[in-house]
Amino acid sequence: MDRVIELVGRTSQWRRRMRSDGGGAVIAAWLRPLAGAGSGVVGVYLPEERVPDGAALPARTQAFVRAVLRPLRVHALDGDHRLPQAPDATLFALEAQEAAPWDRMTPPLPWEGVPVVLAAPPRVVGAGRLADLVDLPDMCGWFPDHAAPAGETSAIGCAIGGVTAEVGGRSWLRPLLWLAAPADQTARRA
Amino acid sequence: MTMTMIDWQALLASPPAAVPGRAADDDAGDPPPAPSDAAPARAGNGHAADEALRMVMREHAGGGADARNVCILVGTVRRERYGPNGKARPPVASPLGVRYAPYRMDIEEPGGLAYSMPLSVSARLMESGLFTDGARIQINGAVRLEQTYDRAFAVHPDDAGLPTWETRLDVLAVARAPDAVPDGSWVRIVGEVDGGPVIRDETLGPGVRRATATVRIRCRRTLHSIVPGARAVHALTTLIPADVALDGSVEGAAALLKHGNQVIVEGRLLPRVYQRRRGDPRIQAALAAAEEAIRAKGGPADEVERRVGAMRRRMLTGVRMTVDVGYVELVKGRMLTDEEVTRLIAAGGGPRRTPGTPPPPPPLPPRAEIEAALDAALTAPAGPPAAGMAPGVGAANPEGGAPWIG
Numbered sequence: 001m002d003r004v005i006e007l008v009g010r011t012s013q014w015r016r017r018m019r020s021d022g023g024g025a026v027i028a029a030w031l032r033p034l035a036g037a038g039s040g041v042v043g044v045y046l047p048e049e050r051v052p053d054g055a056a057l058p059a060r061t062q063a064f065v066r067a068v069l070r071p072l073r074v075h076a077l078d079g080d081h082r083l084p085q086a087p088d089a090t091l092f093a094l095e096a097q098e099a100a101p102w103d104r105m106t107p108p109l110p111w112e113g114v115p116v117v118l119a120a121p122p123r124v125v126g127a128g129r130l131a132d133l134v135d136l137p138d139m140c141g142w143f144p145d146h147a148a149p150a151g152e153t154s155a156i157g158c159a160i161g162g163v164t165a166e167v168g169g170r171s172w173l174r175p176l177l178w179l180a181a182p183a184d185q186t187a188r189r190a
Numbered sequence: 191m192t193m194t195m196i197d198w199q200a201l202l203a204s205p206p207a208a209v210p211g212r213a214a215d216d217d218a219g220d221p222p223p224a225p226s227d228a229a230p231a232r233a234g235n236g237h238a239a240d241e242a243l244r245m246v247m248r249e250h251a252g253g254g255a256d257a258r259n260v261c262i263l264v265g266t267v268r269r270e271r272y273g274p275n276g277k278a279r280p281p282v283a284s285p286l287g288v289r290y291a292p293y294r295m296d297i298e299e300p301g302g303l304a305y306s307m308p309l310s311v312s313a314r315l316m317e318s319g320l321f322t323d324g325a326r327i328q329i330n331g332a333v334r335l336e337q338t339y340d341r342a343f344a345v346h347p348d349d350a351g352l353p354t355w356e357t358r359l360d361v362l363a364v365a366r367a368p369d370a371v372p373d374g375s376w377v378r379i380v381g382e383v384d385g386g387p388v389i390r391d392e393t394l395g396p397g398v399r400r401a402t403a404t405v406r407i408r409c410r411r412t413l414h415s416i417v418p419g420a421r422a423v424h425a426l427t428t429l430i431p432a433d434v435a436l437d438g439s440v441e442g443a444a445a446l447l448k449h450g451n452q453v454i455v456e457g458r459l460l461p462r463v464y465q466r467r468r469g470d471p472r473i474q475a476a477l478a479a480a481e482e483a484i485r486a487k488g489g490p491a492d493e494v495e496r497r498v499g500a501m502r503r504r505m506l507t508g509v510r511m512t513v514d515v516g517y518v519e520l521v522k523g524r525m526l527t528d529e530e531v532t533r534l535i536a537a538g539g540g541p542r543r544t545p546g547t548p549p550p551p552p553p554l555p556p557r558a559e560i561e562a563a564l565d566a567a568l569t570a571p572a573g574p575p576a577a578g579m580a581p582g583v584g585a586a587n588p589e590g591g592a593p594w595i596g
Contacts, residue, residue, distance in 0.1 A: 018475040022482070024346045075475040084560040088478050126569035142568065165563035168555030174564040 004097065005160060006108035007036035007065045011099070014057045016048065017074040020089050026074060027051045028092050030081070031065060036108035039161035041081060041173065043092030044099065045072055062102040067094035069114060069160065071138055071175065081164050081173035083138065091138045091175050093160055114157045116141060116177065131155075131179070139175040155179040258380040259332040259409045259428065261359055263459065264367045265297040267309065268323050291316055295329075299374040305461045307511070320364055328367040331359045332411075333377060333459075333513070334428035342505060343476035352472055357431065357459075357511040375459040377513045379430055380521075381409035383451045389436070389535050401436040401535045404512070405446045407455060433460065434515040436535060442518035444526040447534060451523030460514035466506050469551060477502060 012030040019026060028045035031038070044065055051057065076082045076090040083089055116136065122129035122143055131141040141155060159178035164171050270279045270292040281291040293309040311321050320327055336358045343352035387403035394400055406429050413424040432455060434443045445451050466473055484497050526534070 018345050018349075018479070020478070020482075022346055022479055024348060075471070075478055077471040078469070084557050084564070087554055088474065125565045128568065130565075130568070163564055163567040165560065165567045167560050167563045169552040170555075172560045172564060174568070176568075 002068050002070075003112045003114060004066050004068060005037055005094065005111045007031060007033045007038045007042070007067070007094075007160075008062065008102050008108050009033035009036070009038065009042075009065070011044070011057075011059055011061065011063045011065075013059045014051075015077060017045075017077060017092075020073040020075055020086075024048060026072065026092070027057070028074065029057070029059065031063070031094075033161070034062065037111035037113075037159040037178075039159060039178070040176065041162040041164055042094060042160050043081075043090065043162075043173075043175075044094045044096045045074070045092040046096050046099070057099055058101040062104070064098075064100050064102040064106060064108070065094070065096050066098040067096040069093060069136075069157075069177075070095040071136055073138060079171075081162070081171045084172050084174070085138075087170075090173060093139065093162070093175050111158065113180075114177075115154060115182075116157050116179070117154050118152065133177065136177065139177050141179040142176045143179050152181060154182065156182055257378065258411050259334075259430070260378045261329075261331050261333045261459070262376045263295070263297070263329040263331075263359065264326065264371055264375070265295045265373050266324060266326050267293050267295050267321055269293055269321075270308075291321075293321060295327075297373045297375065299458075300372045303460070307461075318364070320366060326367040326369075326373075328365050328371070329359065329361055330363040330365075331361040332428070333357055333359050333379075333430050333511075334409075335406075335431065343472060345475050345479040352470075352476065354508075355510075377430075377455075377457050377459060379407050379409055379432070379455045379513065381407040381430070381453065381455075383446055383449055383453060383523075384408040384429060385449055387447050387534070389537075392435075403434050403436055403443070403447060405432050405434065406430065407432055407446075407453070407513075430513055431510070432457065432513040432515050433462065434518070436531065440515055440518060442520060442525065443515070444528075444531050445518050445520035445523065446515065447526050447531060448524060451525075452521040453523075454517075454519040454521060455513065455515050456517040457513045457515040459511050461509050462512050464508050464510060466508050468506055473505070477505060480505065 009031045014027050014029040016025050017028050018024075025048040026045040027048055028043060031042045031044050033039055033042060044067055046057075057063075071091055071093045072095065073083070073086065073089050073091050076088055080090045083091055117134040118141060119132040119134045119137075122131035122141070124130075128145055129143040131143070133139055133141050141157070142161075143155070156179065157177040158180050161176045161178060163174050163176065165174075166172075271277060272279050279292050281289040283289050291311050293311050294306050295309045296304070296306045298304040334357070335355050337353060338356050339351035340354050341351040344350065384406040387405045389401055389403050391399040392402045409428050409430060411426045411428075413426050414420070415422045432446070434440055434446050436443055445453050446455070468474070468477075480501050481498050484501060485494060488494070489497075
């Protein structure tokens with residue numbers, strides 16, 4: 001899962017959050033991807049020791065982010081999107097290697113994707129199918145259509161995203177990994 | 191409140207001779223007054239106050255002390271111990287390199303108020319022999335507010351903890367307390383009222399409340415150089431929190447309710463229990479981390495729940511020392527009229543400071559409701575984003591991006 005994903009999007013304010021596993025603090029922000037293999041809302045974080053000066057990060061602006069898929073659960077702050085299964089926590093899916101103001105010219109490179117194993121057969125939700133993932137328990141796999149054959153146990157994650165919903169005065173997050181059947185992904189690359 | 195005795199601030203005063211008059215009484219064989227006898231207690235405090243002022247002024251003539259911020263504390267010290275064998279806790283080193291031994295000071299006032307506060311005694315001061323278990327001592331110094339960190343809220347080793355304001359006592363002199371002087375404290379502050387008051391209802395009993403104002407008094411002192419004749423003068427400005435009852439028991443209390451009034455205040459130290467803001471993200475994080483640690487240890491379910499509940503109550507309850515005002519003298523400024531005080535009580539305080547208690551968080555909705563809302567939100571994304579392009583945004587780039595978008 002260490003293949004680099006490049007995203008361009010608008011960032012929120014970078015704020016310090018504490019890891020749920022007690023491993024210290026991270027500097028994190030919410031990203032709304034404009035281009036690249038992302039959609040919806042994606043949490044991006046950096047270890048605190050790598051950001052001695054948090055003010056240098058591009059906040060509330062278009063940013064170019066290079067990151068790897070490494071989901072991290074942190075204690076949620078007021079205003080964060082929370083996880084339904086852990087209301088005091090939220091999930092930042094990407095660990096950023098670089099976050100810089102976007103020059104409005106550099107395009108993000110396509111993401112090679114990541115193979116994942118489904119924990120259970122997908123269930124139909126709206127126009128697509130939703131599946132739990134073995135290696136990414138806090139994320140959901142999302143087949144955007146019914147075209148993929150039923151009964152598959154593995155897939156290729158080809159994009160990162162998240163949907164949010166306001167319920168009970170709080171915002172709730174479902175982190176998503178867009179999935180494609182391995183054959184579809186191979187055909188797309190060809 | 192923590193008292194830290196710092197070598198360069200603390201000064202060992204020679205044990206004062208017996209309080210004048212009291213020794214003669216004792217020698218005459220008169221029975222000592224009962225501790226609850228209010229009049230002798232006041233007289234003893236008065237003697238102690240005079241003696242403390244004289245001692246501080248004498249020892250610090252031209253130095254750091256004056257009579258604008260004086261606190262006297264009389265109580266019993268005891269070494270903090272731990273473990274079943276009652277071993278004394280070892281000294282700890284401060285960031286400034288001074289080793290402190292942890293003590294506590296127990297104060298049992300004749301009026302029934304009893305409390306204990308931590309006391310850090312430098313190793314050098316311990317050699318004085320004053321700090322032995324059960325010894326009654328008299329501490330003279332100055333109070334001030336200082337920002338510190340509560341380590342109980344540290345969620346990882348590098349975390350300093352929750353920033354908090356603590357009332358501290360800078361110790362200027364220490365002596366053995368005369369037997370005739372009861373436990374207690376006395377504070378005298380000459381300063382300026384800083385900001386408007388916070389008015390709150392203090393519950394005295396079922397359905398009986400008393401309006402109490404919390405104010406801050408800004409005290410400016412000058413600190414001269416340690417070298418006689420040096421011309422350098424350093425200004426030392428401190429803030430001291432003070433509570434005053436607004437039920438008419440303190441004459442001139444209205445003088446404390448106006449910003450900028452210059453006042454002389456006398457009172458005593460009083461521990462004030464308060465509830466921390468549970469909506470604070472740092473407190474939430476610390477509570478969650480502590481709960482996780484308790485649950486990780488395991489055990490019977492009801493025992494775990496009991497420990498979690500006790501931990502939450504302990505961490506959400508704080509104690510802050512304030513000055514309980516018993517005397518107010520207006521030096522310069524204007525005292526509020528009765529009508530203005532009544533309006534202020536009705537409004538709940540001045541405009542400058544308002545209670546920061548946030549409303550309680552709304553209850554959590556059922557998870558099924560959340561999942562249903564998220565399922566509905568899932569139908570909005572049209573499909574996987576194409577390489578280099580997010581779904582649904584390619585055609586409309588409001589900021590006029592690169593040509594490869596759309």
